[in-house]
Structure formats: structure tokens, C-alpha cells
Amino acid sequence: MRSVAERLSSRSTGNALELRGVTRMFGALTALADVTLSIRPGERHAVLGSNGAGKTTLFNCITGDFLPTSGTIRFFGEDITDFPAHERIRRGLRRTYQISLLFRGLSVLDNVYLACRGVSRGRFSMIRPGRDDVLMQTASDLVDAVHLTDSRDRLVSELAYGQQRQLEIALALSGAPRFILFDEPAAGLSPTERAELIEILTSLPDHIGYIIIEHDMDVALRVVERVTMMHNGRVFKEGLPQEIEGDEEVQQLYLGGANG
């Protein structure tokens, strides 16, 4: 009875994402230690921290690339701790990868088409999509939305690095995302491309919340409402962007991490 009550109470809080005591061990190494995090629907959140702070491990646990050793993860009230990755994606969770994981042998449009197909019916359809196919149209619109219209029919392996990052974002936006995890979307981008990225992120529909991992404070703090600072697999500090920016301990940690 208690567990039902608990489930209902957590549902009534109405958080988009709720992590309770999430821990992940790799052998003796604790990559994530007792992470508790609540994010409201539509909230934009940054996770900062030096290399090895556990940021990407956190993402992998949330998307189900691997399961947490202990703790629970709820997505819009539903306990998804033990769900396989594809089930989480079908519920509206999306992510991008730090190193682009794209289908290099397929065209830009086919990449986005696959992403649209993955969260809709007919994944096993053996009927070719026609020109007036709705999903093909949606995919085409997404290609436009991330400014890749001219490269629509090119193979991903022919794209420049910045374009691949843009395609990553198109894949994450496909279907009806409710929450997106961006893993260092600005890494390796030129200043112009960074500006473009900020524009894409800030122009996302209001109901789509996200967590962004980003080393570039200029990008990260301009596109979020709240910030979580991580250190050695733990949540170190949480607050508004300006609080974190001005925090001396954080400064210390960040500069120390960057130098060390």
C-alpha cells in the first residue's frame, strides 16, 4: 500500500524527471554516487563539472544505455528505472551524444527519417515510403529546422563536423520529444556555429525541457534556468545560473579541473 501511495505522491509532484539516490558502480569505481535531482516539465537545466564528474554516466543511466546500480528514475511520474532504452525513447525522452553517433552510410534525410520512424508505428514496415509519406515530410521539415536543407541528400560521412552536430540535434527533436538530454552539443563548434546552436536551443517549444552538459559556460548559462554542479559523481551544488557563476567554490573547482 505504501509503495502505491509513494508512487501517487511522486506523480502528483509532476516532475518531468526525478532521480532518487541514483548510484552507478563500475567495479570498485563509483561513477555516480547517490544523485538526487528533480526537474519540472519544460525546465532547462545545465549539468556542469570537470571531466570524470559523472555527467555522461548520469545521461547513460537516464536513457538506459546502462542501468543504475541502485536508486530510481521517474519520467513524468512513471518509474522507468528498469526500462530498456527504446521504451524510454518511445515515452518522449531523447538524447544527443558527445561523439556523434550517426548512420554514416545513410543520407541526412534517411537519418532523420529513421529517428521519426523509431518513435512511431511501422518500424517493421516493408513498404517503401512514398514522396507524400507523412513521416518523410516531417523528417524533411526537421532537416530544415536545423539548417541542413542544402545537405538533405548527402551521406552523413560527407558532412562537416558542425553539420553532424546539427544533425544530432535533428535526431533528438524527432517524434514528440518531452525531454531532451544534450551531451556537449557545442563541443568543437566554431563561434558562428555556437550562435546558431544557441538559437536552435532557445527557440525550442516551451513544453520541451532539457538537460545540457556543456563545458562552455557562455553557452550553458545562456540557455538554462537552473544549474547543477557535479564533482566526483556527486551533486556538489545546485542553483540559478548567476549564483553558480558567482560561486567561489565552483570557480575554484572549475579552474582547478581545467588546469589539472
Next chain:
Amino acid sequence: MAVLEQQGRGAQTPNTVAYWFDRLHPATWLLILFLLFVPAFASEFIQNQIFAWAFILGIIALSLMFLAGYGGMVSLVQMSVAGLAGYMLAILGTSAITDISLGWPWWLAAPVAILIAIVFGTISGALAVRTEGIYTIMITLAIASAFFYFTRQNYAIFNGFTGFNGVLPPVFLGVDWGHPTAFYYLSLGIATLCYLAVAYVARSPFGLALQGVRDNPRRMAALGFNVTAHRIAAYAFAALLAAIGGILLVWQNTQISPDSNGIPWVINILVIAVVGGLGRPIGPFIGALIFVVLSIFALDVLVAIGLAGERFKLLIGLGFLLIVFFSPDGVLGLWDRWRSRWRRRETTDLAGQGGED
């Protein structure tokens, strides 16, 4: 409105002969004409023992090409799937072993045999898909070996060492499909259908997703695809192809025995697919033709240069080594490289003359 829409659609996807005539390369038309008129100039031996055999082996190797080329899964169980379909046809249908064969008509026995083989291929796939690379090869090889020894030792159903003979192609629509020319057209027609099916499915959502699973399974899961289910479905589709090939093979030989799907044949199918090229569905057919020609004429060549005829497999092996050494992606890869070099030269020539494309 409706009329306008229909007209619009008609203009977008014209299915007329003229449209296809323009769309296909002239070389493709030549190949189609050539294949249609082979019986006009080739002997019955060449029709049946070279072309029909190459089409059938090509279909079985095509099922491996589908799994390996589009799915990244090297399955050695495809010959066993073909073998099981052949066995089931002999057991359910008619053969000279009347004690075992149930004598069902071919139009019932063949589809049921194919269905049973698909179930077998799908279960094998379900066992294999959670592994990758060399482990997939080992698991499917183990299943293929087990199937071979089972058919050799089981007398109640598979008639052990001797297997089944007298499995004749049907007489249907007034045609005796066992006649070499009729059988040539039968295998040509079915091979063409299998080829077109694979080429079509490769661009369907299922086929695209399968290539996505090959390139990046982790990302496919992160797009909402059930990677395991997708791989198993690919095994099921490949089993359908292999089973069709198995039915044709037993009709061509009019018999089937454990050796028809022993380990040498498991390896031969792999060799055919790799030599032809795993990149496109035409590869296995090229590989099968090379294999068939070598295995039939290598003996004569060896005898002609004064070597023992039974060493013909040596020549096949050397040919395999040479092709794989010079082109890891098979004959198709050689062809693609040659063509792109030729095209580049052509475009630079044209550019020099100020010509247009």
C-alpha cells in the same frame, strides 16, 4: 480534386514501360535479354547445371548477404535453413522413400516446408542476435553442425545417411518444371523475384532500420528501435529466402541427403557471398556464377595442364584467396573501383574539352 490528385500522383510515379526503359541502364537491358534467351543457344546441361544452379545458390547466398551486408550479422545457418526446407518438402511431399514421405501435393508441401524452415531460421537468429562478430559465426556454425549430424543420425524422420531421392519438380499449368529449359525459367524467375524483394526491402523502413542497427545499434535503441527484435526479424526474412532456395535445390537435384547441407556447403555459401560482394544484392549471384563455373570446369582445366582432376577445389580456393586479397568487398568492390576510376577519367576528359555531362 480527386481527379487532380490522381493526375498529380500519376505524374510523380509513372509505372509505364517507357519510364522503366529510361530508368534502367542499357547494360541491365542487355543482361535481361541475354538471360531470357539463354535456352536459345545454350545446351540443356548449361541451362540446368550452370545457370539454374547458380541462380539457386545465389538465392541462398542472398539470404546471407541480406543478414551480413545490411544487418552486419554473418550467419552460417542459412544453408541449414535451406536444407531443412528441402528435407521438409521431401518428407511432407512425395519421394522414393514412401515409408516416410507423406505424399502431400507440392502446393501444400512447399509452403509448409518454407514455413517450418522460417521458424527454424528465426529461432536460430534469436539465439545468435545477442552476440556479435566471431561469436555469431560460432553459434550459427554450431547450429549448422548440429543440424547436419542430426539429419545423418536420425532415421525415423530424416532417413539418416541416405536421405531422400525421387523428389521431382511438379507438373503445373501443363508444364513439366523438371524439364531443363522449364526449370531454367523457373529458377530465373524466382531468383529475380528474390533479388527485387531484397533490393526493395533494403530501402523500406525495415531495411533502413536494419542498416541503422548495423552501423550503430546503441543509437538505434536511443531512437526508439528494439534492436534485438529487429535483428530477429531480419533472420526471419533471410530464412524465407534461404528456404525458397532450398526448395529449388532439392527439385534440381531430385534428392537431398545430409551432405547437401554439411559443413562444406555451409562454407561454400559464405564463399559465394563474400566473393560476389556483400554490398548489394546482385553480389551473391555473381559469386554463385563464379563458383559454379569454377567447380564444373576447374576439373577439366586441371586435367588439361596435367594435374589430378580431384584437386579442383584447390583452384576454387586459390580464386577465393585472390579475390579476397585484391578486393575485400568482393567482385562488386572491384567493379565499383574500376567504374569510379573510369568515370573520373571521363569527367576530366569532358572538362578538358568543355563538354557537358
